Amino acid sequence: MADSSITRVDVLAKALGKAKYTDDLKFDNMLYLKVVRCPHPHARVIGINKEKALAIEGVVAVLTATDIPGLPCQPKERPILVPEIARYAGDGVALVVAESPKAALEGAEAVRVEYELLEAVFDPEEALKTGAPLVHGDNNVAAQSKVCKGDVEAGFKEADLILEREYNTHRVEHAPIEPEVAIAVPTFEGITVYCPTNSPFQVRQIVAETMAMPQSQIRLFQPTIGGSFGSKCYDAGVLASRAALAAKLTGRPCKIVYTREESIVESTKRHPYKMKYKVGVKKNGKLTAMEVKIIGDSGAYKSKTPFVISRSSIEATGPYVVPNVHTEAICVYTNNVTSCAMRGFGSPQVAYASELLMDELAEKLGIDPLKFRRINGLKDNSLSATGQVMQNVTLDECLDKLEQEIKWSSRKAELKQQDKTGSIVKGLGLACMYRGESFGSAGQGSDYAGATLQVQRDGSITLYSAMSEVGQGGHTMLVRVVSEVLGIKPSRIFVSPVDTCYVPDSGPTVATRGTYVIGNAIRLAAEEVKAKFAEVAAEELGVRPEELVFKDERIYCPGDPSKSISFSRIAAQCYLKSKSPYGYGWWSPPVGSWDREKGQGEAYSSYVYGACAAEVELDLDLGKVEVMKFVAVHDVGKALDKEEVKGQIAGGVSMGIGYALMEDLVVRQGVVKTVNFDEYLLPTSLDIHEIIPVIVEQPSSYGPLGAKGLGEPVMSAVAPAILNAIADALGTRVYDLPANLEAVLDKARAAKGRCCND
Amino acid sequence: MDKVKVNMFVNGKPVSLEVKPYARLLDVLREDLGLTGTKEGCGVGECGACTVIVDGETVNTCLTLAASMDGKHITTIEGLMENEKLHPIQEAFIKHNALQCGFCTPGLIMSAKALLDSNPNPSTEQIKVAISGNLCRCTGYEQVVDAIKEVAEKSK
Numbered sequence: 001m002a003d004s005s006i007t008r009v010d011v012l013a014k015a016l017g018k019a020k021y022t023d024d025l026k027f028d029n030m031l032y033l034k035v036v037r038c039p040h041p042h043a044r045v046i047g048i049n050k051e052k053a054l055a056i057e058g059v060v061a062v063l064t065a066t067d068i069p070g071l072p073c074q075p076k077e078r079p080i081l082v083p084e085i086a087r088y089a090g091d092g093v094a095l096v097v098a099e100s101p102k103a104a105l106e107g108a109e110a111v112r113v114e115y116e117l118l119e120a121v122f123d124p125e126e127a128l129k130t131g132a133p134l135v136h137g138d139n140n141v142a143a144q145s146k147v148c149k150g151d152v153e154a155g156f157k158e159a160d161l162i163l164e165r166e167y168n169t170h171r172v173e174h175a176p177i178e179p180e181v182a183i184a185v186p187t188f189e190g191i192t193v194y195c196p197t198n199s200p201f202q203v204r205q206i207v208a209e210t211m212a213m214p215q216s217q218i219r220l221f222q223p224t225i226g227g228s229f230g231s232k233c234y235d236a237g238v239l240a241s242r243a244a245l246a247a248k249l250t251g252r253p254c255k256i257v258y259t260r261e262e263s264i265v266e267s268t269k270r271h272p273y274k275m276k277y278k279v280g281v282k283k284n285g286k287l288t289a290m291e292v293k294i295i296g297d298s299g300a301y302k303s304k305t306p307f308v309i310s311r312s313s314i315e316a317t318g319p320y321v322v323p324n325v326h327t328e329a330i331c332v333y334t335n336n337v338t339s340c341a342m343r344g345f346g347s348p349q350v351a352y353a354s355e356l357l358m359d360e361l362a363e364k365l366g367i368d369p370l371k372f373r374r375i376n377g378l379k380d381n382s383l384s385a386t387g388q389v390m391q392n393v394t395l396d397e398c399l400d401k402l403e404q405e406i407k408w409s410s411r412k413a414e415l416k417q418q419d420k421t422g423s424i425v426k427g428l429g430l431a432c433m434y435r436g437e438s439f440g441s442a443g444q445g446s447d448y449a450g451a452t453l454q455v456q457r458d459g460s461i462t463l464y465s466a467m468s469e470v471g472q473g474g475h476t477m478l479v480r481v482v483s484e485v486l487g488i489k490p491s492r493i494f495v496s497p498v499d500t501c502y503v504p505d506s507g508p509t510v511a512t513r514g515t516y517v518i519g520n521a522i523r524l525a526a527e528e529v530k531a532k533f534a535e536v537a538a539e540e541l542g543v544r545p546e547e548l549v550f551k552d553e554r555i556y557c558p559g560d561p562s563k564s565i566s567f568s569r570i571a572a573q574c575y576l577k578s579k580s581p582y583g584y585g586w587w588s589p590p591v592g593s594w595d596r597e598k599g600q601g602e603a604y605s606s607y608v609y610g611a612c613a614a615e616v617e618l619d620l621d622l623g624k625v626e627v628m629k630f631v632a633v634h635d636v637g638k639a640l641d642k643e644e645v646k647g648q649i650a651g652g653v654s655m656g657i658g659y660a661l662m663e664d665l666v667v668r669q670g671v672v673k674t675v676n677f678d679e680y681l682l683p684t685s686l687d688i689h690e691i692i693p694v695i696v697e698q699p700s701s702y703g704p705l706g707a708k709g710l711g712e713p714v715m716s717a718v719a720p721a722i723l724n725a726i727a728d729a730l731g732t733r734v735y736d737l738p739a740n741l742e743a744v745l746d747k748a749r750a751a752k753g754r755c756c757n758d
Numbered sequence: 759m760d761k762v763k764v765n766m767f768v769n770g771k772p773v774s775l776e777v778k779p780y781a782r783l784l785d786v787l788r789e790d791l792g793l794t795g796t797k798e799g800c801g802v803g804e805c806g807a808c809t810v811i812v813d814g815e816t817v818n819t820c821l822t823l824a825a826s827m828d829g830k831h832i833t834t835i836e837g838l839m840e841n842e843k844l845h846p847i848q849e850a851f852i853k854h855n856a857l858q859c860g861f862c863t864p865g866l867i868m869s870a871k872a873l874l875d876s877n878p879n880p881s882t883e884q885i886k887v888a889i890s891g892n893l894c895r896c897t898g899y900e901q902v903v904d905a906i907k908e909v910a911e912k913s914k
Contacts, residue, residue, distance in 0.1 A: 007852050014860025015848040017795020017835030021861065024794035177799040177807055177895055178861040226797075226861030227895050260800040471859025471896045643855040647897055651858065654898030677804035677893065685886040685899040 008476040008644070009495055010224070010469055019224040022181040022194050027253035030183075031060060033246055034104035035256075036094040036111045037265065038086035041335035041670025042120035042133065045084060048094055049112040056110055058103025060250060063095040068245060070212030076136045078234060078301040078338060080210050080241045085118070087135055087300035088337050089671045090265045092238070097246045097254065120335035122670055124274070124297045127332045135300060135333035142298035143306035145313040145442075147327040147385050147599030155289025155324030159280025163361060167353040168736040171272040171297070171665040172658070173264060173680055174342050176470075178226020180235055180267065181257040184243035190217030191244050196225040197236035198468040199508035204500050206237030207244045218244070222498035228470040229655070230341035230510060234303050235267045261675040268340030269665055271296045271308055271331065273349040275316075277357050285367050285375040287323075290385075292316045294329035294350070299338035305331045307511075308339075310442045311346035314603045317385040318354035319395050319434035320376040325385045327599070335670045343655065344715040345511055347435050352737065355431035355720030359727065369724070370408050373432050373611075374399060387600045388592070390607070394635040394698045395432060398611040401633045401694050402430065406613045415728070423621045426628075427729025430613040431720035435713045436604025437703075438513035441594040447513065448588040450504030451521035453482065453529055455581040459568030461493045466506035467518045468498065472711045473644045474514045478522045480640045481704045485526035486533075487550035488567050504584075512709035515640075516606065517587060519704035524585025533570045536579055540565055589702065606700055608708045610634040612653075612717040616725040620752060623745025627657050627722055629690045637700040637708035648710050649693035656718020658683045664738050762825040768793070769837025777824040784808045784819035787834060795835035795864045799893070806892035809865035810834045816872045816891070835864035838871070846912065847871055850905035858896035866892045870906045878913050880906075 013019040038045075050062035065072050065083040072079035082091050096107035119133040126132055127140040134140060156162055182195040190213060197203045197220075204220040211218070220240070225232070239256055246254040258266070273296045280288040294312055298305040313329040331339075344351075362372035377395040384390050402408070406428070415426055439447040451465040463482060469475045475495040483490045496503060506518045534545035537555040541548075541563040549558050556564035574581040592602020615629040632649045639645045662681040666673040674680040699706025719737060726744065727733045732751045734743050761776040768791060777786055787793045787810070796819060799807035803818040810819050811833040838845040847870050850856070857863040866889055873880055873888035880888065885906045886899075894902065 008855070011852050011855075011857055011860065014857055014863050015844070015851050015867070016839065017793075017864045019860055020794070021797070023798070024788075175895055176859065176861070177805055177893060178797070178859070179799065225859060227859040229895070260802070260805075473858070643901075647855045647858060647901055650898030650900045651896045652898075655895070676802050677800045678802055682893050682895065683898075684890045684893065685903065686890045688899050691898060691900055 008473055009479055010475055014224070021178060021226050022183060022196050022223045023257050025183055025194055025223060027183065027185055030253040030255055031097050031099060031246065031250060032101045032104045033242060033254055033256040034096045034108035035092045035242065035262070036096065036108045036113065038082070038091045038093050038115065039089055040086065040115055040117055041089045042118040043086045043115040044118060045082060045086065045093055046114040046116050052112065053096055053107040053110040056103060056107050058099040059096060059107040060099065061097040062107065062111060063097065063245060063249065064093070067249060068210060071209045076302040078238055080238055080245065088335055090337060092242070095242055095246060097250055120670055122334050122336055124295050124332035124334055127334050135335060140333040142302055142331040142333050143309045144330040145310040145599065147313050147316065147325055149385060149387055149600060150324035152289045152291050152324045152326040156280040158282065158288045160283045161364060162278065162280050163357070163364065164278045165357055165360070165735065167275045167277070167356060169273045169349045169352055170737045171667065172270045172663045173665050174229040174231035174267070175682055176227025176229055176231060179258045179260055179263040180232070180239050182236065182239040182243040183253060183255045184240070184247035185253040186247045186251055190219065191247055192219040192221060193240045193244055194221050194223055195236050195240045196223060197232045198228045198230070198470055198510055199233040200466050200468065200498050200500055201505045202233060202508055203237045203240050207241050210241035211244055211248060220500040222468060225468060225470045228468070229343045230345065231267055233508060233510065234340055260677065264675045264680065265672050268303055268338045270342040271298065271305070271339040271349065275350065275353040277353055279357060279361065281361050281365065283365065285365055285372055287320060287376050289324035290317050290322045292327040296329070296331040297336055297339060298331040298333050299336045300333065301338045303338055303340035305339060308341060308346035311436070312350045313599060314386055314442060315347055315435065316350045316354065318351065318358065319378045319432055319609060321378060321382050322385055336667055337672055341510055344712050347433070347712070347716045348659065348719065351431065351433050351716040352720045355717065356723055356733070356735065359429065359724045360733065370399060370403060370430060377432065378434065386603045388602045392698060392701060393609065394696055395434065395609045395611070397696050397698065398609050398633045398635060401696060402611040402613055402631060405633070405692060405694050406631045423619055425618050425620060425729045426615065427618065427725040427727070428613065428615050429721050429724025429728050430611065431717040431724060433610045433713060433716035434607050435512065435716060437516045437606040437608060437709050438589050438604070439511055440604040441592045441601060442603050447507065447517060448586065449506035449518040449521035451506055451518060451525050451585045452504055453525045453583040455529060455571045455574065457572055457575045459492060459571040462496055463493055463522065464496045464503040465518055465522060466498050466503050467514060468509035470509060472514065472648065473641065474509060476644070477515055477519060477640055481519055481523050482526045484705055485523060486530055486567065488553050512712045515707050515709045516703050517589060519707060520587040521585040523704040524587055525583035528585065529583035532580060536573050536577065537565055537570050540573065606702050606708065608635055608713045610713055610717055612721040614721040614725040616722060616729055618726060618729045618744065618748070620748045623741040623748055625661055625726060625739060625744055627689060629692065631692045631694060632714060633694040633696060634710060634713060635696040635698050635708065636710050637703045638697055638706040639695050640705065640707050642695065645695055645710060646693045649714050650691045652711070652714025653691050653718050654683050654688050656715050657687060657722065660719035660722040660737065661739055664740065764825060764828050766827045766829065767831045769833060779825050781824045782820055783822040783824045783827060786824040787819060793834050793836050797861055797864060799861065804893070805862070806865045806869065807862050809868045809892060811868055811872050814872065814875060816869050835867060838867070846909045847906070850909045854901045854905040854908065856897060856901040856905040862892055862894045866894065866902055874910060879910055882907065
């Protein structure tokens with residue numbers, strides 16, 4: 001590493017309170033927006049009476065779908081404002097534009113909307129039945145995906161033990177601390193939108209479609225982003241379009257900022273899944289067959305559901321060799337709030353189910369759960385569930401490190417001896433994970449990234465990409481790659497803000513593709529600069545370009561130290577000699593074969609692996625679970641910054657603890673009940689105890705400098721490791737998430753033979 | 759509605775303002791004084807992104823009426839730097855990677871400052887309690903606690 005001690009490029013302004021987030025921006029003559037939302041889960045809009053709202057002082061306009069010049073939405077997507085049918089309790093019906101936030105709020109309360117209530121459906125299984133209310137078109141299927149390998153019936157016949165289990169995972173909120181916000185400013189040329197989003201070009205496309213304007217006339221600028229975790233894509237597109245619509249029609253800058261309540265009611269969530277697993281295993285621990293049925297709740301609109309469900313079906317068996325597999329996954333429209341991508345993108349749900357299953361199988365066979373994972377775990381040249389020959393598999397290495405760090409066998413033995421007569425019991429559990437990087441061959445859409453470098457005359461460098469710095473350190477990662485390739489200090493490199501007017505399209509910052517895909521694009525850009533600079537330097541030094549090395553801010557000939565020139569000088573020479581100082585990179589991952597019918601082929605070109613263990617203390621009287629120690633081992637390929645890696649792991653573990661134990665977005669009859677952080681509980685500092693990150697570095701064949709993605713993978717194994725530890729402590733299992741006080745207390749009472757009046 | 763006159767000190771400077779009786783301190787800081795380092799994350803006093811220090815105590819400015827600030831001394835994130843130098847807590851947050859998206863950071867730093875001002879040598883548990891009103895979705899708090907610990911140890 002050229003300089004591993006540099007701090008992140010974005011943090012100084014943030015620590016000083018000087019970073020400008022969207023809501024911090026002010027424009028002269030700005031108007032404020034408030035959305036009028038349908039309170040019913042399924043309704044037809046019969047009439048909208050704007051009169052009373054327009055009579056309020058400060059209200060400038062009340063906009064509805066008929067004011068939209070372009071498309072309110074693509075088919076089956078969430079409309080900017082509903083043209084006729086509201087499909088969930090939160091769909092936007094009208095938009096009040098006012099001189100102040102207060103007038104906008106009063107205006108929104110004064111808009112009278114007449115609805116015809118329609119029959120609604122909330123349960124995905126009900127929604128699939130004939131005669132169920134239809135959310136879109138002539139059936140409620142949002143997406144399906146299959147993986148079929150071998151012959152499961154034959155596999156079950158070979159088995160000594162067959163286990164059937166059902167697991168339910170719940171709906172959770174992304175909850176970045178910055179709520180959704182957008183500002184649109186009309187300009188002579190078009191519209192400039194300021195919006196925190198992880199998908200700048202996609203949001204720009206949605207705005208352009210809404211406004212029936214060419215994409216190039218919409219300029220999307222990303223101010224500092226206050227977290228995303230997958231949420232600021234479609235949600236941001238809807239918000240940005242509402243602001244753009246109001247700005248265009250009023251000719252004034254318009255700001256829309258959600259309260260936390262609006263954010264929770266309207267924004268997308270993680271898909272809740274019901275998963276039925278049937279698995280066959282031999283006495284020696286070898287898996288013979290697995291049949292998986294997944295039914296997910298897509299909510300009212302499509303969003304990224306097809307991509308989430310295809311990933312779930314591919315990864316449903318976990319990182320194990322299963323000779324015969326039949327997985328059918330389906331996501332269904334309901335009149336619930338919409339589900340979309342969230343950190344892990346379809347992985348955490350199936351990791352949860354498959355890891356609880358592995359643990360129970362090990363228990364039933366009397367095999368140590370860690371050893372059981374080794375027996376079945378993927379290794380180099382193993383065939384995955386999709387029939388892919390796996391390479392660069394590091395599951396065993398992750399398990400080795402986990403075993404050492406937590407002293408698995410001895411700690412297990414110690415806990416076995418614990419006194420279980422008191423109210424506190426302890427348990428130890430583990431879980432493994434794997435995850436394909438980026439969109440993959442299974443058709444999550446086209447996958448590409450462009451990135452540009454311009455070396456300035458003084459040798460400083462401007463870096464252009466659409467990498468969204470959502471807090472994960474993405475911009476710093478790009479800087480490190482460039483610094484490494486060109487042998488220069490990171491401080492030479494300035495990362496341009498993301499502005500779709502100037503930066504190349506790098507695709508969205510989702511699906512574990514930031515480091516992998518955008519990182520490679522910037523690597524190519526840096527290599528282009530390197531080649532151009534080598535030409536110029538070779539001429540200056542009288543050597544051949546291939547003799548030159550770029551290191552320590554210099555370009556030199558290792559064989560002859562006198563042949564050396566500074567990077568800055570070559571930068572100046574480029575301009576003097578009219579040579580291009582630009583580098584441009586365009587990269588897309590290798591795409592393997594994919595049989596969509598059977599779900600067979602090279603699903604992803606690269607995979608990451610991890611193994612985690614949780615030690616819990618469980619209060620039998622309260623049902624409260626404390627995760628006292630969490631060891632998270634992850635293969636990151638190459639750690640571009642170890643402290644940053646630790647931060648990603650600790651953050652992911654913390655979010656995973658929330659997923660496992662406390663977070664629960666409660667929706668009753670389509671209405672969200674937990675609308676702020678007093679009811680929707682996020683982990684606080686008091687809920688997090690010891691987190692030990694352990695890094696495995698097995699260089700990736702494709703990642704930039706061997707690096708692999710990390711932000712999403714760290715979520716996957718957390719909840720199952722905790723639930724397995726709870727099972728270890730209780731001697732009985734919680735199968736459904738979350739394992740909150742009630743769920744755990746229920747099991748604890750049953751386990752202890754206590755009654756409710758105890 | 760009649761406005762209320764408030765004389766207060768913000769980051770050491772006297773400020774005289776006329777505010778609406780229902781104006782939140784958060785909005786007055788952000789809108790009237792342009793101090794946008796203080797953030798709004800929930801509006802109900804749960805997330806702590808709007809934390810500032812008033813007369814040595816942390817308060818959630820989303821729950822505080824500006825009109826109640828007469829005669830009070832308010833410190834916001836913008837008031838931490840002295841002579842263009844980073845405050846040791848800011849320095850430690852950067853060093854320990856105690857921030858990612860940064861939205862909760864000003865609030866966390868203010869909670870840390872109030873703690874260290876009143877208790878220069880806190881235990882890990884006391885640090886955790888002091889920041890338990892600040893929700894951070896990115897870091898998992900560990901590096902935040904480490905940063906605050908380091909500042910405390912250095913001041914010994």
